[in-house]
Amino acid sequence: MRRRAALAGALGGGAAVLVAAAAGLVLTHYTAGSASAQTPAKLSVSGGYIPQPLLTDLAAAYFTVTNSGGSAAELTSVSTPLAAHVTLHTTTGTTMEQVGALTVPAHGRLTLGVGGNHLMLENLDRKPRVGAKVTLTLRFTHATPATMTVTVPVRPTTYHPEG
Numbered sequence: 001m002r003r004r005a006a007l008a009g010a011l012g013g014g015a016a017v018l019v020a021a022a023a024g025l026v027l028t029h030y031t032a033g034s035a036s037a038q039t040p041a042k043l044s045v046s047g048g049y050i051p052q053p054l055l056t057d058l059a060a061a062y063f064t065v066t067n068s069g070g071s072a073a074e075l076t077s078v079s080t081p082l083a084a085h086v087t088l089h090t091t092t093g094t095t096m097e098q099v100g101a102l103t104v105p106a107h108g109r110l111t112l113g114v115g116g117n118h119l120m121l122e123n124l125d126r127k128p129r130v131g132a133k134v135t136l137t138l139r140f141t142h143a144t145p146a147t148m149t150v151t152v153p154v155r156p157t158t159y160h161p162e163g
């Protein structure tokens with residue numbers, strides 16, 4: 001009995017040293033990373049759709065990216081089997097402009113919608129019908145995961161989401 005207690009004590013002492021060493025490592029790591037103490041971007045995509053294109057080779061795509069994390073992320077590119085070429089656009093008044101990235105603010109959202117930010121899908125390989133599903137692969141910087149794949153429906157050309 002006494003022998004076992006002594007052994008346990010010896011092991012316990014060893015474990016305490018290990019814990020202290022580990023705590024030192026954690027502390028060092030924390031200090032090194034404390035310059036950017038915000039939580040990373042955490043993204044989800046909702047409400048996506050593509051209005052049925054009236055032109056054969058051009059379509060828009062809309063969705064909302066919500067960021068529940070404490071760091072901003074950037075949507076930098078999108079690809080889809082539907083179109084050979086996808087670009088990011090902003091709209092100011094009646095003028096749209098291609099941009100290299102769209103920001104998803106920390107604890108905020110990036111909204112793509114009619115009359116505002118949108119994706120432009122060019123050189124469609126087919127004319128999608130209402131009810132068809134289209135896969136979009138979104139690539140982000142400063143986000144984990146950096147790539148998200150969503151499937152969005154094709155809606156009637158005049159469709160407007162509620163809210």
Ligand SMILES: [Cu+2]
Pocket residue numbers: 089096097118119120
């Ligand atoms: Cu556009």
